[in-house]
Amino acid sequence: MGYQFDFGRVLQGEYLQLILEGLQATMVVFVFSWIIGLVLAVALTVVRAIEFKPTQFLVAAFVEYHRNVPMLIQLFVWYFGFAVILPDSVNDYLNDVGAEIGYAIVALALNKAAYMSEDFRSGLRSIHPAQMEAARSIGLTYLGAMCWVILPQAWRLALPALLGQTLILFKGTSLAAAIGVAELSYQARYIEEQSFRIFEAYGIATAIYMIISFAIMWLSSILSKRYELRVK
Amino acid sequence: MLEIIQEYWLLLLIGEYPHGKLGGLAMTLIISFVSLIVTFPCAVLIALARTGKPGIIQTIANGFVHSVRAIPLLMLIFWAYFALPMIIGFPIDAVFTLIVAIVIYQTAYLGEIIAAGIVGLPKGQREAAAALGLGYIPTTFKVILPQAIFNVIPGIVNQLTTIIKESSLGSIIAVSELSYVMLQVNSNEVTKPLQIFGILAAVYFVLCFSLSQATNWLERRISARRTGQVIVEAVA
Amino acid sequence: MIEFQNVSKWFGALQVLRDVNATVAKGTTTVLCGPSGSGKSTLIRTVNRLEPIQKGQITLAGRDIYAKDVDVNVLRSGIGFVFQQFNLFPHLSVVENVMLPLLRIRERSRAQARPVAMQMLERVGLADKANSLPADISGGQSQRVAIARSLILKPEVLVLDEPTSALDPEMVGEVLKLLRELSADGITMMCVTHEMGFAREVADRIWFLRNGTLTFDAEPAQFFSDEAHQDVRNFLSAVRKNH
Numbered sequence: 001m002g003y004q005f006d007f008g009r010v011l012q013g014e015y016l017q018l019i020l021e022g023l024q025a026t027m028v029v030f031v032f033s034w035i036i037g038l039v040l041a042v043a044l045t046v047v048r049a050i051e052f053k054p055t056q057f058l059v060a061a062f063v064e065y066h067r068n069v070p071m072l073i074q075l076f077v078w079y080f081g082f083a084v085i086l087p088d089s090v091n092d093y094l095n096d097v098g099a100e101i102g103y104a105i106v107a108l109a110l111n112k113a114a115y116m117s118e119d120f121r122s123g124l125r126s127i128h129p130a131q132m133e134a135a136r137s138i139g140l141t142y143l144g145a146m147c148w149v150i151l152p153q154a155w156r157l158a159l160p161a162l163l164g165q166t167l168i169l170f171k172g173t174s175l176a177a178a179i180g181v182a183e184l185s186y187q188a189r190y191i192e193e194q195s196f197r198i199f200e201a202y203g204i205a206t207a208i209y210m211i212i213s214f215a216i217m218w219l220s221s222i223l224s225k226r227y228e229l230r231v232k
Numbered sequence: 233m234l235e236i237i238q239e240y241w242l243l244l245l246i247g248e249y250p251h252g253k254l255g256g257l258a259m260t261l262i263i264s265f266v267s268l269i270v271t272f273p274c275a276v277l278i279a280l281a282r283t284g285k286p287g288i289i290q291t292i293a294n295g296f297v298h299s300v301r302a303i304p305l306l307m308l309i310f311w312a313y314f315a316l317p318m319i320i321g322f323p324i325d326a327v328f329t330l331i332v333a334i335v336i337y338q339t340a341y342l343g344e345i346i347a348a349g350i351v352g353l354p355k356g357q358r359e360a361a362a363a364l365g366l367g368y369i370p371t372t373f374k375v376i377l378p379q380a381i382f383n384v385i386p387g388i389v390n391q392l393t394t395i396i397k398e399s400s401l402g403s404i405i406a407v408s409e410l411s412y413v414m415l416q417v418n419s420n421e422v423t424k425p426l427q428i429f430g431i432l433a434a435v436y437f438v439l440c441f442s443l444s445q446a447t448n449w450l451e452r453r454i455s456a457r458r459t460g461q462v463i464v465e466a467v468a
Numbered sequence: 469m470i471e472f473q474n475v476s477k478w479f480g481a482l483q484v485l486r487d488v489n490a491t492v493a494k495g496t497t498t499v500l501c502g503p504s505g506s507g508k509s510t511l512i513r514t515v516n517r518l519e520p521i522q523k524g525q526i527t528l529a530g531r532d533i534y535a536k537d538v539d540v541n542v543l544r545s546g547i548g549f550v551f552q553q554f555n556l557f558p559h560l561s562v563v564e565n566v567m568l569p570l571l572r573i574r575e576r577s578r579a580q581a582r583p584v585a586m587q588m589l590e591r592v593g594l595a596d597k598a599n600s601l602p603a604d605i606s607g608g609q610s611q612r613v614a615i616a617r618s619l620i621l622k623p624e625v626l627v628l629d630e631p632t633s634a635l636d637p638e639m640v641g642e643v644l645k646l647l648r649e650l651s652a653d654g655i656t657m658m659c660v661t662h663e664m665g666f667a668r669e670v671a672d673r674i675w676f677l678r679n680g681t682l683t684f685d686a687e688p689a690q691f692f693s694d695e696a697h698q699d700v701r702n703f704l705s706a707v708r709k710n711h
Contacts, residue, residue, distance in 0.1 A: 068440035069433045070397035072404075073411060077433055080418060080425035134555035137516060138569045138617065139545025148572050152559045167301075174304035178404055185306050198314045206307050213302035230603035231558045 015191050015201075022187030023208060025101065029173045029183060032105045034166060037112030044117035045124070059117070066114035072175050074111055078103045079179040104176035108169060115165050116158075123158030124150070128231075156229040163220035170216060171209070184208060233427040240417050244435075247408050255408030257435065263327065263409060264396045267334040268388075271342050271395075274335065276381075278343030280372065283350045293343075300340035305398055309333040313405050330402045338395060345387040349380035386451040393443045397436065410435065469494040469656045470515060470625065475524035477510060477680075484510050485521070486680040494624075496672035497657040501664070503703060507680040508660045512627050515658065516547045529624065545573050548618030552630040554610040556602040556617070563589060563598040566617045574621065588616045592646055608639030612646055619650075626650065628659040664707055668692060676700045 048059040066074065079100065083091055094102070127150060135145035155162075177186035188205035192198050237244075247255015254262070281293035300308075312333040317323045353376060361371040381388075403412035414432045418425055470492040477485040484507045492498045500508040513519040514526060517533060517540055526533050533543055556565050563585050570581035589595045592612040597605055605613070611631055618626065631647070632640040644666050651657055651670050661667065667674050667688065674691045676684040676699065684697040691700065 064441060065433075065437065068393075068397075068437045068444065070400040070411070070436055072400045073429065073433050073436060076411075076415075077426075077429045081429045082426075084423075084426050130551065130553060130555050131557070133518060134551060134557070136541075137518065137544055137547075137549040137551075139541045139543075139573050139621070140569075141541050144572055148568065149557055153557075156559060171304035174306040175401075177306065185304065185310070188307075189310065192310075192314070198318070202307065202310055202314070206303055206311070209304060209307060210299065210302040214298075217298070217302070229558055230601065232603040 015195065018187045018191060019184070019204060019208075022182060022184040022205075025176075025181060025183040025186075026173050029101060029104050029108065029176055029181065030170050033108035033112060033173070034169055036105065036109035037116060037169070038162075040109065040113035041116035041120060044113060045120040048117070048121065049124070062110075063114040063118055066111045067118075071107075071111055071172055072178055075104060075107045075175055075179050078107045100176070100180045103179060104173075104181045108172055108176070111172075112165055112169050115168075116162055119158045119161035119165065120154060122161065123154040123156075126157055127153050153229055156227045159227050160220070160224045163216075163223060167213060167216050167220070170213065174209075233431065236417070236421070236424065236427055236431060243413055243417070244410065244431075247413055253408055256413045257410050259327075259408055260396065260399050260410040263331060263334070263399045263402065263407075264392060267331050267338065267395050267399075268392050270331065271335045271338045272388075274339040275342035275346055276377065278339055279346035279350055279380075282343065282347045297340045297343060300337060305333065305337050306401060306404065308337055309401055309405060312336075326402070326405045326407045330399070330405065330407050334395060334398055337398070338391060341394075342388065342391050345384050345391065346380060349384035349387070350376060352383060353379055382457075383454065385454060386447045389443060389447045389450060393440045393447070396439060396443075400436070469496075469529060470658070471525075471527045472511075472514075473525045473527075475511075475514065475521050475526060477507075477514065477519065477521045477523075484680050485514075488524070488680075488682045490675060490682055490685055492656060492658055493672070494656050495654045497651040497659065497670055498673045498675060499667040499671040500658065500660045500675045500677060501662065501667065501703070502677035502683075505679075506677040508675075508677045509629050510680075511677065512629055512658050512660055515625070515627055516544045516549055518549075541573075545569065545621050546623050546625070548615075548621075548623040548626040550611070550614050550618050550626070550628040550631050552634050554602075554607070554614045554634070556610055556613055558602050561599050561601055562594065562605065562613050565602070565613060566620050569617065569621050585616075585620065588620055589613075592616045593642075606639060607635045608642045611635065611639075611643050615643075615646060615650075619655075625656045625658070628657070628661070630660050630662070632661065632663060662707065664704065676703065678703075 044059050044062070047055055050056075069077075082103070083094075083099075086094070091099075131149055131153065132145055135149040136142070140148065173183055174185040176183050177189070180186075184205050188201050192201040195201065244256045246258045247253060249255065249258075253259075278293050278297065281289050282297065284290060309330060312329040313326060316329050316332060357375055357379065358371065361375045366375070399409055400411040402409045403415055406412060411432060414428055418428045421428060472488045472490045475485055475488040476483065488511060500512065502508050510519055514521050515528070515533075521534075528543070528547075531538065556562075557568065560568065563582065566585040566588055567578070567581045570576045570584060571578065576584075586595060586598060589598055592615060594605075594609055594612055594616070597609060597613075602610055602613070611634075615626075615628075615631075628647070632643050635643065640663070644663060647657075647659065647666070648670050659671075671688055674684075674686060674688055675682055676691070676697065678699050684691070684700050686696065690696060692704070694701070696704075
C-alpha cells in the first residue's frame with residue numbers, strides 16, 4: 001500500500017487543538033440536546049396522557065414526524081428552513097454568534113424528545129392497571145398514586161430504552177457537521193483535507209467516539225441492572 | 233410549493249438520467265434495497281455466530297457488533313469513502329462506498345434482530361431436529377432460520393425504514409440520492425428553503441410512515457402464526 | 469358497620485348487582501361466596517368505591533359513603549383492601565411497601581414509620597423479609613405483606629377479594645391462619661373466598677350471591693345445613709366434589 005502512518009503529526013499542535021475543540025463541540029451539543037430533549041419528552045408524555053384528542057393528536061404527529069424523517073433532513077429543515085422565517089436582523093445576529101450549533105441542539109433535542117416520550121409512554125403502558133387500583137385503595141390521591149407508585153415504575157421500565165437513545169444521540173451529534181458545526185467528525189474531515197493523513201485523522205476521531213460510546217454502553221448496563229424492575 | 237414540484241419532479245424522481253447518472257428518489261430506493269439485500273446474508277452469519285457455540289468466532293462476532301455500534305454511521309461513511317478506493321487500488325463511485333458503509337453498519341443491527349429471533353424460538357425446536365438426526369447445517373437452515381426470520385419480518389422491514397433514512401447521509405459525500413438532489417435544487421432556488429426541505433421531509437415521511445404501517449400490519453399477522461416469543465428493542 | 473341498601477349496579481347494559489340489601493355488623497366476619505360472575509367481587513369493591521353504584525346506598529359507620537362531605541381518599545384509607553393478585557409495589561421493598569401509607573398519607577417521617585411497619589411485619593410473621601423485594605418472596609408471603617400494608621393505617625374494616633385464589637395450595641394455609649387471627653382480634657371483615665372450610669370456622673355470617681342477587685344470608689350452621697337455599701346446596705355439593 002505504501003502508506004506511511006504518522007500519528008504524531010495529527011496529535012500535536014494545531015491539529016490536536018482542532019480535535020479537542022471538535023470534541024468539546026460534540027459534548028456541548030450532546031449534553032444540551034440530551035437535557036432539553038429529556039425535559040421536553042417528560043412534558044410531551046404528560047400532555048399526551050391528558051384525555052384531549054386535539055393535543056394527543058398534535059403530540060402523536062410530532063412524534064411521527066421525528067421518527068419518519070431522517071435526522072439529517074430535520075437538521076436541514078431547521079438550519080435552512082427556519083432561518084427564512086426569522087427577520088434578517090435576527091439572522092445576522094445569529095450568524096455572528098454561531099447559530100449552527102444552536103440549530104443542531106434544537107433539532108437533536110426535538111428528535112430525541114419524540115423518541116424518549118415514546119419510551120416513557122411504553123413504560124407507562126406496561127404497568128398493570130391494578131397498580132393504580134392498589135395505590136388508590138390505600139387512600140392515595142390520583143397525583144399521589146402517580147408520584148409514588150406509577151411514575152417510579154414507569155421510568156425504571158423505560159430506562160433501557162432511554163439509555164439506548166442516549167447512545168444514539170451521542171452518535172447523532174456527528175450529523176451536525178453537515179450544517180457546519182465544528183464538532184469532532186467535521187474537524188476530522190478538515191484535518192484530513194489539510195494533511196492528507198486519512199487513517200490518522202479519522203482513526204483518532206473514531207477512537208474517541210468509540211471510547212465515549214463504550215463508556216455510555218458500560219454505564220447503561222450498570223444502570224439498567226441497578227434499576228431493573230422485576231414484576232415476578 | 234407546487235411550482236417546485238412541477239418544475240423539478242423528474243429530477244427528484246430519477247436524477248439526471250438519462251443525461252447523467254441515475255439519482256433522486258430512484259437512487260435512494262436502489263441504495264436502500266441493495267443495502268438490505270447485501271446486508272441480509274451477512275447479518276444471518278453474525279446472528280448465527282452470536283447465538284452459537286462460544287469460541288473464537290463468537291468473540292469476533294461480538295467484537296464486531298459492539299465496535300460498529302460504538303461508531304457513528306457518518307464516520308463509517310468517511311472511512312469507506314476514503315479507505316475503500318485505497319484498499320482496492322482504483323477509484324470507485326461514491327455510491328458503492330455508501331452502500332458498503334451502510335452494509336457494515338446494518339450487519340451489526342440486523343444481526344441483533346435476527347439473533348433475537350433465533351433466541352426467541354422454543355428450545356424444543358433444536359432438540360426435535362437433533363432427535364431426528366439432523367446435523368448443524370440442516371437444522372440451522374431448514375428448521376431454525378426459516379422460523380426465526382419469519383418471526384422477525386416486522387423487525388427487518390423496520391430496518392429497511394432505517395436504511396432509507398440512513399441513505400440520506402449520501403448527500404454528505406455527494407451521492408446523487410434524494411437529499412443531495414434537493415440540496416442542489418435549494419442552491420438553485422435560494423429563496424425557498426422551507427418549501428424545498430418541507431417537500432423533502434414529506435417524501436421521506438410518506439415513504440417511512442407507509443413502511444411502518446406495513447410493519448404494524450405484518451406484526452399483527454405474524455403474532456397469530458408466530459412460534460415462540462420475540463422481544464426486539466428499538467434499534468437505529 | 470356496613471349497610472347495603474337497595475344497591476344495584478350496571479356495567480353498561482348488563483346488571484351485575486340487583487337490589488342488594490344486607491348489613492355487616494361491627495367486629496364480625498362476613499364471607500361472600502357463589503359461582504363465577506355472581507357479583508361477589510363487584511359487591512365488595514363497592515365498599516371503597518372502586519366500583520361505583522348506580523342505585524341504592526352504602527353506609528359505613530352510619531355515614532353514606534357517597535355523601536358530599538366524604539373525601540374518597542380518606543374513606544379508602546379507613547378501609548383495608550386486599551387483592552387476589554396481591555398488587556405489591558414492585559419498585560419498593562417489603563417494608564417500604566408497608567411504610568408507604570404512613571409516609572405519604574399520614575406524612576410521617578421515615579424514622580417514625582419504619583418501627584411501626586416492622587411491628588406490623590412481625591405481626592404477619594415476615595420481619596426477616598423486610599428488605600426483600602416483592603419479586604423475591606413467595607405468593608403466600610406476598611399476600612401477607614399485602615395484608616400488613618392494608619392494616620398499617622389501622623382501618624376499621626378489612627375487605628379481601630379472594631385472598632388465596634392465586635396461591636399455590638401449600639401457601640393457602642399460612643394466609644388463612646393470619647386471617648383467622650385477625651378475625652378473632654375483632655376487626656370487621658368482609659371476605660370473598662372459595663375456601664368453605666375457612667368460612668365454616670371463622671365466619672359470623674355467610675352471604676351467597678348468584679347472578680347479582682344476594683340469595684341467602686345466614687350463619688354458618690344454617691348455611692351448611694339442609695335448611696339452606698337450594699342454590700346454596702347445589703353450589704356446596706359442586707364445591708365438595710372438587711375437594
